Amino acid sequence: MKQWKIFTKGFIKDNPVFILLLGLCPALGVTTSAFNGLGMGLATTFVLLGSNTVVSIIKNVIPNKVRIPSFIVIIASFVTIVQLTMEAFLPDLFESLGLFIPLIVVNCLVMGRAEAFASKNNIGSSIVDALGMGLGFTLALTMLGGLREILGAYSIFGIQLIPGVTDGMLVFVLAPGAFIGMGYLIILFNYLKKKTA
Amino acid sequence: MNEITLISVISLGSLGTIAAIILYMVAQKFKVIEDPRIDIVADKLPGANCGGCGLAGCRALAEEIVKKESLEGMSCPPGGNEVMGEIAKVLGLEAKEQDPTIAVVRCSGSRENAPPKVKYEGDMTCAFAHNLFAGEGGCPKGCLSYGDCVASCDFDAMYMDHKTGLPVIKDNCVSCGACVKACPRSIIEIRKRGKKDRRIFVSCINVEKGGVARKNCQVACIGCGKCVKECKFDAITLENNLAYIDFNKCTLCRKCPPVCPTNAIHELNFPPRRQRPETKAEPAEA
Amino acid sequence: MKTFKLGGVHPPENKLSQSAAIEVLPLPETVTIPLSQHLGVPANPVVKKGDSVKAGQLIAKGEAFISANIHSSVSGTVQKIDDVVDTSGYRKKAIVIKVEGDIWEDGIDLSKDLVKDISLSPQEIVSRVNEKGIVGMGGATFPSHVKLMVPQGKTADVLIINGVECEPYLTSDHRLMLEKAEEMLVGIQIQMKALNVDRAIIGVENNKPDAIDHLMKLIPEYPGISVEPLKVKYPQGGEKQLIKALVNREVPSGKLPIEVGCVVHNVGTSFAVYEAVQKNKPLVERVVTVTGKGVKEPSNFVARIGTPIANLIEAAGGIPENTGKVINGGPMMGKALSDINAPVTKGTSGILLFPQAETSRKPVHNCIRCGRCASICPMGLEPYLLAVLASHKRFDDCETEKVMDCIECGSCLYICPSGRPLLDQIRVGKNETGKMIRLRNR
Amino acid sequence: MNLLTVSGSPHVYTEESVSKIMYGVLFSLIPAALVSFYFFGLAAIMVTLTAIVSCMFFEFIIQKYLIKGPVTIFDGSAVITGALLAFIVPASLPLWMVVIGSLVSIGMAKMTFGGLGKNIFNPALVGRVFLMISFPVEMNMYPKPTSFSTQLTDIITGPTPLAVVKEGVAQGEKVSDLLPEVPEYVSLLMGNMGGSVGEISALAILLGGIYMLIRKIITWEIPASYLGSVMILAGILWMIDPEVYVDPLFHLITGGLMLGAIYMATDMVTSPMSRWGMIVYGIGCGFLTIVIRIFGAYPEGVAFAILIMNAFVPLINRGFKPKRFGEEVKNG
Amino acid sequence: MAKKESTFINMVLTLFLVTAAASFTLATVYNLTAEPIAQAREAKRQFAISQVVPEFDRLESKNFLPPDGGDSLEFNFAYMNNELVGIAVNTWTNRGYSGRITAMVGFYPDGRIFDVVHLQHKETPGLGDKIDKSKSDWSDQFKGIDPETTTLKVRKDNGDIDAITAATITARAYCDAIQRAYDTFADHVLSQTKQEGEPEL
Structure with a gap:
């Protein structure tokens, strides 16, 4: 039951993007389409999972004062692993996300969970937390990407909604659209949070 | 182990080592002693x-x-x-058990009890209305009913009863005292919660003479002193035409409410009385 | 034509009673004389219940520096000294006297003869003004003797007489300037002597051309006094605005007019000073305008202090059926009364009756940030900002935004197209900020 | 007798109210509207009506069902937003795009911030910029002015005078060679040029502006400092090289400058309060307009200039206080 | 288990171990992925080349400097049965609306353009990105034209190329990139072909 709560809190109540406002850089940068959002979300989830697991394993071995540098090294390693693997085996996705993959290192979501959760909880909870938070992040990015794709290109996951019409409201493909969509999704999530609370 | 592995392990490892050394030195230098x-x-x-x-x-x-x-x-x-x-x-200290407290509204000047004599227009805050005039009901101490106290409550423990125009304090009051400060007329008081949340208090703070007070408000304390005589525990004092019940001395015996000719003494959360004696509404002395 | 530069509004003038000559109001049955009719410390009663008093007799003594004596305005018996609802809407201490005849204290010259020669020395003038309980009759009721005593190290070089009457509707000063001009001019000379200045300027708005002409004709006989017509603009009657308009000096923020060598007195005060010094008559009556669109006979009365306001309204033709608001003072700065039986005090310059249709404020909208309040504020403040700061209880910021400079002229609330209660909120801010400052200075 | 009313002073209030101001602005827009109806025909009328109706509709929907507060669609502010939005889009814009622009203006720029008086940016301009970024193709096709026609389709489009000059200069052509390609100045002043619905006739807009000045709806500071700074900056550049930089008068009477300076920049909600603040704001608008027009990617910079300066308004309000009475003058 | 104290030896040791472990893992992953990454990159390049030249079985690469200076261009000579069938030029321009655009231009040996495909750009999505073949067939108009006889400029600039609506700058830049490729091609390859009939490389 407790694990379930840890797992689900990342979806709405503590949604990393729309409620905790963590990891906004990738959330705004890569979400030009639902697919990009999904890819970035899953990549981050993987890093989160890895770093949370390792951090919670070695949390008692690490002296307090070198905690942060160690976490960063661990996170950076996982990010590099993702980057290399993706470039090798998913070159297309890598091309559209390429610039933002290294930025996962400084995504405060990953660091934040490592510091705030994994370094205080056991492995099981940490993994569940990483999965919940990562999926919440993925959900948020996919939603934002989907919204922008629907309005900006009249398509979702690359499937045209109106045959023959490809040019949507350009502003949603551009950076301002990311901010606008973000703002209204934050409103929506705060509303949902209030409603479910 | 090939070359790349060796180089990366050596370079990153030594970087880590150097960083650790620097961190240690910095930590030693800037030790902050905070409890x-x-x-x-x-x-x-x-x-x-x-x-x-x-x-x-x-x-x-x-x-x-x-x-x-x-x-x-x-x-x-x-x-x-x-x-x-x-x-x-x-x-590792010892905490003294403190009696739980709660805020109470010491005014019953609802629209029925203290009918409005003038109409107010303007900024709907008690703070301004208090400076402007005595209030729609005419009682210079009575509740103005514009809800400054409710606005000040951070705990959602108050609301305005729109029928009576008086604020009501809910049970989740934490007695932080924000409303006491917000009320320009000091109507709200922090009192002991009492056993089983039972409380008895004088719901009026008007210090005018009985007749004057009564003219504006049916349920004003007129300072007749009947409750003082009735109380066997010296909990009630009469000063400036106003009775006050000391919550530290009050034993919640419920003797005083029935004797009050204007029903100014309130009892909260008590079981209903079996047979409530008719309260005689005696004309108060001018 | 001269006027002040910063801000100002021009509400409809509606001077309905400007051609009604001053009438003497019949004595009421009882008078209620509040003990606090002036700015500062309330006076202490020196009579007790049952005493019989004569008109002009001292009944309460102002003992503090900023306080004023209070005299009985009628002869009769003291009925009680009790809390009575006054014009503030609160119960305050007052002396209630039952009127019996009209016997005046000895030594008071009730004749209408003009006495021009000033026999008293400056010190004697000041103590006479103090003794006779003269206060500023423009509305602020600041004890006049305090103003006539120039503090050490400061010098006054010009006396400014406020005949502006910038409030719409009110005409009491206007009528006084027409009917008691000579007495008033002598009063001005008395004040000039007390202050040791050789220049006095009477500022009159040019919506009173008859008063200006009348004074112009008379002033050659009174050296040093000049009359200056001013453009009609509210709040020209504010001390600081009037000084700016007449001699182009700006009183620094938080300072008194003496800082720039000016002393400002109202025409009504000048008349009262004349009566006190030349006739030995204390301030027991004043000119009160009773007006309003529904009033049958808008009039100007000489009323004894303590007369119930209801009596004045009755004398002006009774209270109209649809009256929605009774105001003590002018429409811009006056106070709405909650009880029309409240007494006339030394500061009551007018009684204004508004019909129900004109009582209500405009519906309140969001602030549309039109900036009109800031552009018309005669003190150069930003009312929209002060109102927001005050309603958010940010009194520190109120102080840095100079809320204490606000003269509460009401121009901001008058002009606001959104009908926002700007002045209401600023007043709260001013009160609370004042409290905060006093607490800090303690 | 009725209960007496007690309230704080003052007890008299001006006749002016929010809706009177708003309808005053609307009234002053009539000349500009008539000119555009003459030149662009039924298309302009349709765009204007669509914008006004949809702005009111969206305001109603949002206030009634989303905010669940009082509905104030008749206070005139939504009508103005609609009219102004219509005035700054091409007459040939498809009507559904006008509806989207209205939704953005009302929903995003106005209601999201809390409704009338709380918005940071001018709603009409936000709507316009949103449309411009979203539908660059349609928003860059300006119909050529003709005499009144009821034709809705097949409108001949052509570049605005500003675009002609900008493109030409970018290609290294001389201004003196380009000017013959655009109508005479007198003709431009009357409104005979390609452009958005209501911004074409500088003269008609000036008329409206004078009406608003007389009714004291706007003050002279913002339009004067805006137009003045555009004149001066364009004049300086023109004096440096009249073959590269077009003369200041051309800048003044083409594009949306007049409409922007008189109606958009002076929007009460989004402009500064104090006199000096207004002047600084106007100069900022003028500077940015010229910078965007001459050095930027777009031929027209009024909308962006005003929106950028809108963002500075809180700062300007903080920095430029009205002159306080009795304040000691600093440094003489 | 209590946390380790922050002593000197602990700190240094932990950080060293963490970094060493991390770098070892990374080096391993690098070694594992180096090959596939290189393959992926090469495949991408091959794909781009194959789009702009006729079918080939052998590639030769050589770099030439463009006549107006700047970065050198990579020429990929494509042979089919040892006969030169096309030259794919990796060209660039800095005149894009938002920075550099790179493209692969394929020429027939006689100088006609076979096809053009973009490699990288940061142009406005929805407007400038119409140079992308997957987004629009705009760039098909370059197919088969001979830059010798066709002016590689948009019509607005008195050229023969249709501009992209509302993105003239991008179209202009793309023309510039192709022109650069052609100029270099003409300088270094075409002149030789014309003199010698067949370039010897």
């Missing part, structure tokens, strides 16, 4: 920063507690004894 217990205590506090303890916020209270190393005279109204007990446990 770690402050953090622990602050963690325990509710974090509402309501100011009910009389200090500038929860952190300030935590610092004060740790500095003084005692809980003497400290209280956290929202957290109550539970929180203070926890803090005491953490610090």
